[in-house]
Amino acid sequence: MTREPDDLSAPVAPADADPLPEGWQPLPKAARRLFVLGNVLGMGALALGLLVPIGLLVDHKPLALALALLVLVLLPAWGAWLAFRQYAATRWRLDGDGYALRRGRLWQQETFVPKSRVQHLDLQRGPIERRFGLSTLVIHTAGTRSNAVSTPGLDAGDAEALRDRLARWIEHDDLD
Incomplete structure (x- = not known):
């Protein structure tokens, strides 16, 4: 949504050019290595x-x-x-409510970060991850218990897109 010159008090929603992927997303095949x-x-x-x-x-x-x-x-x-x-049991999802990470088959763990709790974001790329074109997205949250959610093995482009999308949410919340 764009702001008209005479409507300066209306909040501006972040422009999401690319649609959100539907459902749970698997890690790329390079992450398996x-x-x-x-x-x-x-x-x-x-x-x-x-x-x-x-x-x-x-x-x-x-x-x-x-x-x-x-x-x-x-x-x-x-x-x-x-x-x-x-590898097969790790999935991530980004939707309008926030970011979710699901891991495990025997001991299942699902972590959900509401977009309102995101504080800041990091991308980490060690030498082996760089070699395979991967990144680790770290989402730091408000709170004391499990105050960071780390997703290793994301495609570098996907990790940057996720970081940028979450960063736009943070900026949008700061405007409100």
């Missing part, structure tokens, strides 16, 4: 850390070697499997 890389590296580090106790506690060398190899293979493989599941 980010999830897998993070989980495999984490589980690989855990597997390497378990090699010392295996070597110290298991007296029978062939059994210790077999157990060590099993740990080195199974833990990173389990991490990769978990990453695929986490």
Whole structure:
């Protein structure tokens, strides 16, 4: 809506040129690689850390070697499997009321941020995210408990569009 010169007291709604996507949106396919890389590296580090106790506690060398190899293979493989599941179970939604993030299958978590509670926004891009063309959108909210909602693995363009849309909401609320 545009403001006419004689109607200076009317509030101006933010101009939303692009329509909001309908429903829950999945993360881009590149985010799957980010999830897998993070989980495999984490589980690989855990597997390497378990090699010392295996070597110290298991007296029978062939059994210790077999157990060590099993740990080195199974833990990173389990991490990769978990990453695929986490990727598939992560969705976001932006509608006229605010931003929502849904994660998890077994332990489901849904976080909703009403647009009136958004304080400021950050985009974070680590080196691995930049390599895959991804960003993390961080929405800081008013309140003390869970005062920031972080959405990793967003396409860089989508993250910027979400940030800009939420920023227009903040500006519009400041005008009221």
